[in-house]
Amino acid sequence: xxxxQWLMSLPITLVLVAxxxxxxxxxxVTTAQLQQAVAEKFPMRYPVGGLLDFTLQPPRLRLLPxxxxxxxxxxxxxxGPALSRPTxxxxxxxxxxxxxxxxxxxxxxxxxxxxxxxxxxxxxxxxLLQAYGPSLAEQSLLEVxxxxxxxxxxxxxxxxxxEPGAITVTARGLVIAFVAKKTL
Numbered sequence: 001x002x003x004x005q006w007l008m009s010l011p012i013t014l015v016l017v018a019x020x021x022x023x024x025x026x027x028x029v030t031t032a033q034l035q036q037a038v039a040e041k042f043p044m045r046y047p048v049g050g051l052l053d054f055t056l057q058p059p060r061l062r063l064l065p066x067x068x069x070x071x072x073x074x075x076x077x078x079x080g081p082a083l084s085r086p087t088x089x090x091x092x093x094x095x096x097x098x099x100x101x102x103x104x105x106x107x108x109x110x111x112x113x114x115x116x117x118x119x120x121x122x123x124x125x126x127x128l129l130q131a132y133g134p135s136l137a138e139q140s141l142l143e144v145x146x147x148x149x150x151x152x153x154x155x156x157x158x159x160x161x162x163e164p165g166a167i168t169v170t171a172r173g174l175v176i177a178f179v180a181k182k183t184l
Contacts, residue, residue, distance in 0.1 A: 027156060027164070029106065029147045030173040034070075035061050037147050042074075051082035057092065057147050065169045069094045070108075070146075078118050082128065089118030091133075097146070097174065099164045104149040106167060106174065146176070 001044065043059040059072035071094035077087040096110040116133040118126070149164065157178040165179030 025160075025162065025178045026177045027149065027153055027157075027178070028173055029176065031063060034146055034173065038072075038144065041144060047080075048128060050077060050080075052080040052128060052132075054078050060087050063171060063173070064094060065171055067094070068169050069096050070169060071114075076116070076118065077110065078121070078129075082124065083121070086106075087118045087120050088130065089116070089121075090115050097167045097169070099167060099176070100145075101163070103145075104151075104164075105145040106147045106149075106176070108144045108146060149176075 017022045038061060039058040042056060044056045046054045046056070048054065055077040057077065059074040059077040062071040062073075064071050071092070074091045076089045077086060078089065092114040094112050094114060095108040098107055098109040099105070100107050113133060116129065118129060121129065154164075160178075161181050162178035163181045165177045168175045168177070
């Protein structure tokens with residue numbers, strides 16, 4: 001009787017094992033972890049030609065799962081000899097993500113400037129802002145380390161011959177899939 005029950009349960013067991021074998025291992029980075037890591041790198045100051053000084057305040061990240069990207073808004077403080085008085089504005093960008101194996105980090109990649117505006121800025125400095133805005137965005141966020149994986153995060157995957165692969169933006173954060181290591 002026991003043998004018969006065992007034989008009857010065998011197809012179910014095989015289906016469960018096969019389903020588990022197809023599941024791709026992954027690691028999740030929460031929104032809070034991302035926000036904390038990015039906030040530690042700010043404020044950032046960027047002088048422009050001795051005429052303007054931009055200071056980017058800590059960004060507010062937003063997840064864009066439908067585009068598989070992250071977005072951010074930052075407050076920008078501007079001052080310097082080209083301005084009669086300091087002014088504040090907003091800076092909005094979004095970007096893709098990539099894994100950097102050399103330091104096991106997740107980095108901003110393929111930056112897109114959505115808007116950069118400062119209120120009450122005179123025409124001359126406003127033209128400088130439009131000219132240097134995209135460059136300012138690339139300097140401030142391109143290749144910014146958003147999260148570093150720790151050796152303990154990678155130990156099991158490494159032992160199984162896996163490494164970080166695709167990064168997917170979800171409503172809860174980032175899901176980093178593990179794939180078979182590339183052989184040289």
